Amino acid sequence: MKIREENAEFETIPALIDDRAARWGDKLALTIVDKSLTYRDIALRSASLAAGLTEQGVAKGDVVATFMHNHEAQVLIWFACCRIGAIAAPLNVGLQGDDLRYTLNDVGAELLIVDSECWEKLEAAVPENISRSVFSVEPVADCGHFNELFSASAPPSVVVQPGDTCCIIYTGGTSGMPKGVALSQFYYIVSAYRWGSAIKATSSDHHYSVLQCFHVAAQTNAIVTPILYGYGSTLDRWFSLSRYWSRVRACDASIIDPMGSMFTLLVKQPPSPQDRAHRVRVTWGATAMLPKHVEEDFVERFGIFIVPVYGGTEIGGTAVVHTPLGEIHRKGTNGHPNGWCDLRIVDANEEPVPVGTVGLITVRPTVPYSMLNGYHNNPQRTLDCLVNMWWHTGDLGSVDEDGWLTFVGREAHWLRRRSENISAYEVESILARYPGIAEVVVVGVPSELGEDEVKAFIRPENGVSIDPRELTKWAEDHMARFKVPRFVEFVERLPQSAAKQEIERHKLKQHGNERAWDREAADMQKA
Structure with missing residues (x-):
C-alpha cells in the first residue's frame, strides 16, 4: 500500500480524531492505566485542552512537554497540541540528573506537565535558568493542577498541515546527549496505515500495550493505529511479568507488543496450562537482538504469530520494513519495504554493496512526511545523517536479491538495554x-x-x-x-x-x- 496526501483519508491527527468521534462517538477507544476514553472524549477533551493551552499563551510551533508515566494526559496534551499547531514532547521518565537537565534545556518547552514521581527528579535537576509553567496530574506543592488547563471556550481556528511537526521524541544517538526527533502529523497517519496493513487490523481487535507513551512505538501501534481502524486499546503503566498474561486475558487482547528482553522473560517463565488461553493472534518482531531460540520458543509456546519488522523513530517508527501477516516469510530476515521506502546498503564510500554483503542501512521515503522532519535544534546533525539524500540509520545489515533485509546490528557506539x-x-x-x-x-x-x-x-x-x-x-x-x-x-x-x-x-x-x-x-x- 502506498499513501499520498491526495488519496489518504486523513492528513492530520485532528481530522482523524474528529471523524472518529462523529462516526463512533461513545465507543471505547483507549484505556490508559484504568482511565477510559471514548472517541467523543478524545475529541472533546483535546479541544477543551487546546483552548486552555492557548489561554496559557501556547501558540503554533511552541513546545509543551510531559514528564510522566503512562497517563491519559499524555494523549490529550499531544492531540491538543496537534489542534493548534503546537508540539508535544513526552520525555522519558528514566531521565534524571545531567541528561534530564540537558533535555529540558534542549526542548525549550513553554509548559511542562509532570506526575508526582517525576516532580521530585525535576526539582533536583532543573537549573535556575529554565523558566516555565509546571503543572502536575496529581496534587503537588508549588504546582498548578493539570485539570486547570481545560477551558470551556472553543479552541482557536488554526490551520495545520500534514508536514507540521506535532511531536518531539528524544532518542539515544551515536554521539552526544539524546536527540529530539521532530515528527509530523502525517508521519503518524502513515505509520498507522502501515502497521494496520502489516497486521491486517480489524475493528474487532483489541491492543494491549506495556510500552511507554514517550516511545514512538506506543504512540503509533497502541494509540493512533487503533483509532484509525476503530478498535480498542489498553495501555498499562509498566510491564509486569507476574501479571502480564492475566492482563492480556482481562483485556481480551488480540494484539500485544512485548519488546526486546520482555520476550525472553516471558519465555523463561514456567510453562502453564494457561499459556494458550488467550485470543492474541499477532505481535511485532521487536526481537532482532535476542537469541534466535527466544522467538521460536515464544511462537511455539504461546501460539502467537510474530510480524518480523525493522524500523526506527527517525525513519517512520514500526515496520518500515516488515513481512505482512499471512505472507510467507524468509527466515532470518526482517522483511521487505512493501513500497513504503527505498532501501539501500552502502559501504564507507557510499557505494552500494553487492547482494548479501553487510553494510550500512540507508533509506529514503516513498511517502511524503513519513520520516522525521529533522532533529530539534540540531540541523547540522540532520544533514550529517542525510548523505546523498539517503537517511543513514547507523545500523548494519544486508539485502538479498529480492530486497529482503537482514538486520545485523548497530554501529559501535550504539547499544540497547531493556528496550x-x-x-x-x-x-x-x-x-x-x-x-x-x-x-x-x-x-x-x-x-x-x-x-x-x-x-x-x-x-x-x-x-x-x-x-x-x-x-x-x-x-x-x-x-x-x-x-x-x-x-x-x-x-x-x-x-x-x-x-x-x-x-x-x-x-x-x-x-x-x-x-x-x-x-x-x-x-x-x-x-
Whole structure:
C-alpha cells in the first residue's frame, strides 16, 4: 500500500480524531492505566485542552512537554497540541540528573506537565535558568493542577498541515546527549496505515500495550493505529511479568507488543496450562537482538504469530520494513519495504554493496512526511545523517536479491538495554567527570536476557583507586538508571588502531567479563 496526501483519508491527527468521534462517538477507544476514553472524549477533551493551552499563551510551533508515566494526559496534551499547531514532547521518565537537565534545556518547552514521581527528579535537576509553567496530574506543592488547563471556550481556528511537526521524541544517538526527533502529523497517519496493513487490523481487535507513551512505538501501534481502524486499546503503566498474561486475558487482547528482553522473560517463565488461553493472534518482531531460540520458543509456546519488522523513530517508527501477516516469510530476515521506502546498503564510500554483503542501512521515503522532519535544534546533525539524500540509520545489515533485509546490528557506539537505546558517548561523557578517571570507554556486551548490558572500561589516573560501587551509585544520580553500567573493568590501557589511534571497541566487546565487577552480582550478595 502506498499513501499520498491526495488519496489518504486523513492528513492530520485532528481530522482523524474528529471523524472518529462523529462516526463512533461513545465507543471505547483507549484505556490508559484504568482511565477510559471514548472517541467523543478524545475529541472533546483535546479541544477543551487546546483552548486552555492557548489561554496559557501556547501558540503554533511552541513546545509543551510531559514528564510522566503512562497517563491519559499524555494523549490529550499531544492531540491538543496537534489542534493548534503546537508540539508535544513526552520525555522519558528514566531521565534524571545531567541528561534530564540537558533535555529540558534542549526542548525549550513553554509548559511542562509532570506526575508526582517525576516532580521530585525535576526539582533536583532543573537549573535556575529554565523558566516555565509546571503543572502536575496529581496534587503537588508549588504546582498548578493539570485539570486547570481545560477551558470551556472553543479552541482557536488554526490551520495545520500534514508536514507540521506535532511531536518531539528524544532518542539515544551515536554521539552526544539524546536527540529530539521532530515528527509530523502525517508521519503518524502513515505509520498507522502501515502497521494496520502489516497486521491486517480489524475493528474487532483489541491492543494491549506495556510500552511507554514517550516511545514512538506506543504512540503509533497502541494509540493512533487503533483509532484509525476503530478498535480498542489498553495501555498499562509498566510491564509486569507476574501479571502480564492475566492482563492480556482481562483485556481480551488480540494484539500485544512485548519488546526486546520482555520476550525472553516471558519465555523463561514456567510453562502453564494457561499459556494458550488467550485470543492474541499477532505481535511485532521487536526481537532482532535476542537469541534466535527466544522467538521460536515464544511462537511455539504461546501460539502467537510474530510480524518480523525493522524500523526506527527517525525513519517512520514500526515496520518500515516488515513481512505482512499471512505472507510467507524468509527466515532470518526482517522483511521487505512493501513500497513504503527505498532501501539501500552502502559501504564507507557510499557505494552500494553487492547482494548479501553487510553494510550500512540507508533509506529514503516513498511517502511524503513519513520520516522525521529533522532533529530539534540540531540541523547540522540532520544533514550529517542525510548523505546523498539517503537517511543513514547507523545500523548494519544486508539485502538479498529480492530486497529482503537482514538486520545485523548497530554501529559501535550504539547499544540497547531493556528496550532502551543508549549512546555510549553520552554515558562516557558523564562518567568521565568522576574523580580519578583518566579515560573511559563504554560498550554493549551480551545480556543473558538478550540485547546488551552496559559495560565501562576505565583507565584510572596514576595511583588512584576507584570503588566501582561508589562510582555506579554516583552515576545513578547523574543519568537514567538504565544507562548505568552493570559491568566495570579497570584497565591500564585501551586498545587503539594503528592507523587512526581510535579506540577499538570491537575488541573491548569481545573481551569477556571474567575480570569485571558486576553490579547485579554485588547487589545480590549484599541482599
